[in-house]
Amino acid sequence: MDKILIHGGNQLKGEVKISGSKNSTLPILFASLLTDEAVTIKNVPSLADVDTTIGLLNFIGKLAVKKGSVVKILSKEKYKHIAPYDLIRKMRASILIMGPLLARLKKVDVSLPGGCTIGSRPIDIHLDAFKHLGVEISIDGGYVKTSAKNGLKGNTIHFNFPSVGATENVLLSAVLAEGKTTIINAATEPEIEDLANVLTKMGASITGAGTKEIVIHGVKKLKGFSHSVIPDRIEAATYMIAAAITKGQITLKNVTPKHLCAVSKNLKNCGMTINETKDTISIKWTKYLNPKNIKTDVYPGFPTDVQAQWMALMCLAKGNSKITETIFENRFMHVPELKRLGADITINEKEVLIKGVKKLSGAPVMVSDLRAGAALVLAGLAAEGQTIVSRIYHLDRGYDMLEKKLKKLGANIKRIKN
Numbered sequence: 001m002d003k004i005l006i007h008g009g010n011q012l013k014g015e016v017k018i019s020g021s022k023n024s025t026l027p028i029l030f031a032s033l034l035t036d037e038a039v040t041i042k043n044v045p046s047l048a049d050v051d052t053t054i055g056l057l058n059f060i061g062k063l064a065v066k067k068g069s070v071v072k073i074l075s076k077e078k079y080k081h082i083a084p085y086d087l088i089r090k091m092r093a094s095i096l097i098m099g100p101l102l103a104r105l106k107k108v109d110v111s112l113p114g115g116c117t118i119g120s121r122p123i124d125i126h127l128d129a130f131k132h133l134g135v136e137i138s139i140d141g142g143y144v145k146t147s148a149k150n151g152l153k154g155n156t157i158h159f160n161f162p163s164v165g166a167t168e169n170v171l172l173s174a175v176l177a178e179g180k181t182t183i184i185n186a187a188t189e190p191e192i193e194d195l196a197n198v199l200t201k202m203g204a205s206i207t208g209a210g211t212k213e214i215v216i217h218g219v220k221k222l223k224g225f226s227h228s229v230i231p232d233r234i235e236a237a238t239y240m241i242a243a244a245i246t247k248g249q250i251t252l253k254n255v256t257p258k259h260l261c262a263v264s265k266n267l268k269n270c271g272m273t274i275n276e277t278k279d280t281i282s283i284k285w286t287k288y289l290n291p292k293n294i295k296t297d298v299y300p301g302f303p304t305d306v307q308a309q310w311m312a313l314m315c316l317a318k319g320n321s322k323i324t325e326t327i328f329e330n331r332f333m334h335v336p337e338l339k340r341l342g343a344d345i346t347i348n349e350k351e352v353l354i355k356g357v358k359k360l361s362g363a364p365v366m367v368s369d370l371r372a373g374a375a376l377v378l379a380g381l382a383a384e385g386q387t388i389v390s391r392i393y394h395l396d397r398g399y400d401m402l403e404k405k406l407k408k409l410g411a412n413i414k415r416i417k418n
């Protein structure tokens, strides 16, 4: 398995182009199942999760091909209604295959999803939503078997938690249901709006996307589409923190500043200088890094997907800070690895206390999940000496050319192929 070798201490300087959003690309790829017409998706990042999703679409009956950052999708044959275990288990977002296949085939069998190891990550909100749309569900032999003999019927669905994936699954099914569907307490992340914009281009009738109440009026048929995916706000936040942790100065291009308000605000509060234009963010170290407590929350609060990276930064702050994780119950697996680099962190259930230290020292560390891996790379960039990061296949799921982009910014970093 490949590793990343980092010699820390270089201040990162220069420009980085942010890739398209992984968490927007995946649901939009699944949306292609809702039509038999041609689909073109642009600004698609080169990621393992994108390849996994393309593989799944081609298994089901599409002809999806990625060339550079463009994916073109045609319909090849009649869809299968069973999603294979060996693909589904790789990626939690595979659960998004359910909505479109229920809408098109009125049945789908999927193995229980896999993906990151952050918490148990059940799918009860998804399944409860489908039941409200007239779907019958049974669990058999590790598969969730679902069917809607009389087709999907619109309904009002109250989410007890604004699940991103469940909101997307309802959008991907209710658009072809009979009648009106209302989601109460919907997720409001930008990726939801991007998906709704695509579905609207296809001929769907959706209002309220991006707010907590979304109304969908089902239609009979949906057209093909061409769409460019929004920039990846989590990748952007990671490079902003890379500038702060290495005392550097970076300009991010092809980014949407309004999607990063919580991260920018907290970085300014710590002492960074940040300037924004319509599609760039420039962040500069000034003279200190103050500690700043954060509590993760649903959008537009501080993103849980930036919690690990923030923790790496706070390890070198001038004082103590606290991080509270409210979205996932087990998203602190980067803590023992950061401690191997010399961090002073104590876990207390849902929160951690970080005592800022003068320096971190390079060491071999192991990645447990995508964003934990980002945190370890960031800490390695600032640590004295050599850091070897292993199990970087987790990073390849969600970061497009990470070590190439960091090297271009002046990091002493390289991938060792094993």
Ligand code: EPZ
Pocket (backbone or CB within 6 Å): 022, 023, 024, 026, 092, 093, 116, 119, 120, 121, 122, 123, 124, 125, 126, 127, 161, 162, 163, 164, 165, 166, 234, 304, 305, 327, 328, 329, 370, 371, 398
């Ligand atoms: C999406 O995951 C993102 N993934 C995650 O990003 C992100 O961390 C998460 O939203 C929260 O913002 C993609 O978009 C592909 P949720 P998702 O359903 O849809 C619980 C990354 O690093 N829950 O909002 O799975 C769940 O256990 C990834 O890019 C239920 O209890 O997130 C979790 O505690 C990691 N029952 C919380 O809700 C359900 O049926 C948030 O889950 C569904 C979720």
